[in-house]
Amino acid sequence: MTFQEFLNIAFSPVNTVLTVLLGLSVIYWLFTIITGLDIDIGIHSHMDIDADADVDVPDGHFHPSDHDPSAWMHFLKFLNLDIVPVTYFLTLSLLVTWLGSFYLNYFFTLPTWAGIIAIFPLLIGGMLITKVVLEPLNPFFKEINHKGEAPYAFLGREGRLKSSIQDDKIGMMEVFIGSDPMTLMVRSKDGSRLEHGTHVMIVDEEPDKRIYYVQRSMRY
Secondary structure, three states: OOHHHHHHHHOOOOOHHHHHHHHHHHHHHHHHHHHOOOOOOEOOOOOOOOOOEEOOOOOOOOEEOOOOOHHHHHHHHHOOOOOOEHHHHHHHHHHHHHHHHHHHHHHOOOOHHHHHHHHHHHHHHHHHHHHHHHHHHHHHHHHOOOOOOOOOOOOOOEEEEOOOEOOOOOEEEEEEEOOEEEEEEEEEOOOOOEOOOOEEEEEEEOOOOOEEEEEEOOOO
16 A cells, blocks of 8 residues: 555545544644643543533533433443543544544445445444453553542532432532542432532442432532
8 A cells, every 4th residue: 555545545535534533632642641731531430521411611521411311321331431531442442443444445445425334333343342452451440540640539528410310310410629620420318309500518429439429518
């Protein structure tokens, strides 16, 4: 394969978006390596990104809608995104998808519409391959968060609900560690309904610290 052939395939109508995204990922990782500034967003024990988002990000986070995000959370857990940082997962998934699409279009002459449709199963396959590849690192990611810091203790901390919760429904709560906002998966301690925006306190946690239990803060 000549360099010109590589460019023609990489920037074909089918692969241009994937190539640009992969290039941005490379720039991100180079920036991280050179500056040492990790701006990763991970779905960890303290859930640095909200699932089920309506895109309102003045504070740098997505905000969940009011309905039950449990199904979405189960999907993320299946992909180990409650353990593995999102940027690690997305970068590797994107690379696998790009390689699959690149070589598919190199070895087979596909019409543009077929190549675009093929990206979706390739993306799903890339995500599954990434899950398997990163699985051996799960114990490491469980011990430390994505910045290599010891996990924070959240019991007794207060914050604001970002979705309504009631009974066994799982919702989201935002807390601040210093000036850094973090988002946790929470349930109502006694099952009572707590509305979006309510100020609450963390009073209990599951043994694996994936879900925290909250009650209305006495200060509000």
